[in-house]
Amino acid sequence: MTTRQDGTAPDRSNRGDRDARLDALYSRLDTHDMAPYWAVDSDNQNDEDGQVLKARKAEPHIWRYRDIEPILYESAELITMDDSERRSVVLVNPGLAPVRATVTTLYVAYRLNDPREIMPPHKHSINAVRIGLTGKSNFTGIEGENVTFGPGDLVLTPADAWHNHGNRGDDFAVNVSVLDLPLSEVLNSASFDHEYTEEENGERVSRREQTTRFSEDYSARTYGHGGLRPRFVNHHRGNGFASPMYVYRWEQTRDLLDQFRDHDGDPYEAITVEYIDPTTGRTPYPTMTFFGQMLRPGERTRPLLQNASQVCIPFEGSGYSIVGGKRMDWEKFDAMAVPGGTWCEHVNESKEEAILFVASDEPTLKTLGFYQKHGKTPEGDIVRIA
Numbered sequence: 001m002t003t004r005q006d007g008t009a010p011d012r013s014n015r016g017d018r019d020a021r022l023d024a025l026y027s028r029l030d031t032h033d034m035a036p037y038w039a040v041d042s043d044n045q046n047d048e049d050g051q052v053l054k055a056r057k058a059e060p061h062i063w064r065y066r067d068i069e070p071i072l073y074e075s076a077e078l079i080t081m082d083d084s085e086r087r088s089v090v091l092v093n094p095g096l097a098p099v100r101a102t103v104t105t106l107y108v109a110y111r112l113n114d115p116r117e118i119m120p121p122h123k124h125s126i127n128a129v130r131i132g133l134t135g136k137s138n139f140t141g142i143e144g145e146n147v148t149f150g151p152g153d154l155v156l157t158p159a160d161a162w163h164n165h166g167n168r169g170d171d172f173a174v175n176v177s178v179l180d181l182p183l184s185e186v187l188n189s190a191s192f193d194h195e196y197t198e199e200e201n202g203e204r205v206s207r208r209e210q211t212t213r214f215s216e217d218y219s220a221r222t223y224g225h226g227g228l229r230p231r232f233v234n235h236h237r238g239n240g241f242a243s244p245m246y247v248y249r250w251e252q253t254r255d256l257l258d259q260f261r262d263h264d265g266d267p268y269e270a271i272t273v274e275y276i277d278p279t280t281g282r283t284p285y286p287t288m289t290f291f292g293q294m295l296r297p298g299e300r301t302r303p304l305l306q307n308a309s310q311v312c313i314p315f316e317g318s319g320y321s322i323v324g325g326k327r328m329d330w331e332k333f334d335a336m337a338v339p340g341g342t343w344c345e346h347v348n349e350s351k352e353e354a355i356l357f358v359a360s361d362e363p364t365l366k367t368l369g370f371y372q373k374h375g376k377t378p379e380g381d382i383v384r385i386a
Contacts (some may be wrong), residue, residue: 023157058103058309058339059095060323065333072112081117088177093337101182104311105361106288109177111165113138118166120208121196127191127242127285128179130155130165130179131313131357133333137169142246143238144213147256149175152315152357154275156284159243162196162210176313176335178359180287220246235279242318243277243284248313257355259295268304268375268385270295270346272358283363291358295319295348303345303376306386308362310338317354321346321379340365343376 029036071089079087083334088109091102102108110133118139132138136150142163149153157163167173184190197204197212215221222233223245229235237244256273265271271294275284283289295301295317303322312321324342338344340361348354365371373386 002378006307007140027288027324029347045222053272056099057341058093058101058337059121060326060328060342061093061095061337062328062330063091063335065331065335068110068333069174072110073172076112076114076172081114081119083106086119087111087113091335091337093339095339099182102311103339103361105180105186105309105364106359107177107179108311108335109162109179109358111166111176111177112172112174113165115167115172116210118168118226119164120194121162121164121193121210122192122194123160123162123196124192125369126179126181126184128157128177129161129284129288129290129359130175130177132155133174133176135167135169135173136176137167137171138165138173138329139166139168140195143211145246146216147217147219147247148216148292149247150250152254154248154250154253154290156242156246157251158238160205161238161242164210176290176333178290178311180285180361180364183361183364205372216381217288220247220249224249224252226278229279241286243275243279245278245284253292254355256348257292261294261296261353267302269293270299270301285363286367287361287364289363291356291360292360293346293356293358295346295350295354295356295377297320300347302378303343304373304385305341305343305361305375305382306373307340308365308371308373309340310360312336313357313359315355315357317348317350319348319350323327 026036057230068089071203077088085366088111090100091108092100095103096104098372100107121141130138130140130151132149132151140147140149140155143161144159148168149155149206154216181190193323195253196207196210198207222230232270253273257271260271272291275290277284313335314330314332316332320329321336321344323336323338323344328336330336362371371386374382375385376382
């Protein structure tokens, strides 16, 4: 029998006023910043599981671009670059508020840039992407590669890579960002640095713009030929943990989706293509991956359940999804949260293709050995897919 340090064993012969003693015991636990892990309700044999599964959960939710866009333009009237270097609208999941997270591990923000507006460089220990929505002159400079991008183009800003954002055109431009910020905060690894310097004449000098070190078509020229990789190029860029291809053009993604338009596709995910690191075949980041997903006219995916969390942004067409039993009708540039652990199916009832851009934390779960995916057959049976 296990005994205390003083050599005495627990005395179970006198349970006395059990409720009062339990209340006092819980109070002592609370005083010492501890918590109990045991079941006291005979009606719930597994009450212990409920005690540890208390984390707040993201909810299925949709944000309408028709609500977001006027807020972006009003904020542009009220907030200038002199007020703040950032002017973004963050999508906060109601199940996680006030924490600024769109799903448990991903943070999504819409941003409008004024014409000819370029912010100074910064970096952070967080992986991020930008996707153009409107305008052809969204701008991101990453480690000396200046990228001008338009609707659907995906631009990486890897962890610890110096970068800046803005608009090179004469009209307003809107883009949307996806970051693994909530995950990095949970892991106590989030940090920012705004003190950009370059070496000049042997000294470090502060600069508001990065010196151009790569041509503007560098990513496309070096990595835009599938199956071919230049051997004379150093492919280690930034911290080495992200794809060295910093921009993925929507035209190529859309063309590939269209080439498979008549393919059977996957009954649970339709026609889906994944963005990859062209040097390894792995996902662009170890924490996040991204998909282009086509729903053909009249197509409906079978119900899919996975523990990876997703954010879906329609680029073309309209339709609806049933997430966790909740129907959400969507159209161009809306954003939809599909939390891990919820059943999801997508429906396109129109006569035109619908295209979704999807961000997912799937690589994180796979790396940790947690990833699971289940589907429901037409007969209603649940089958494990991954």
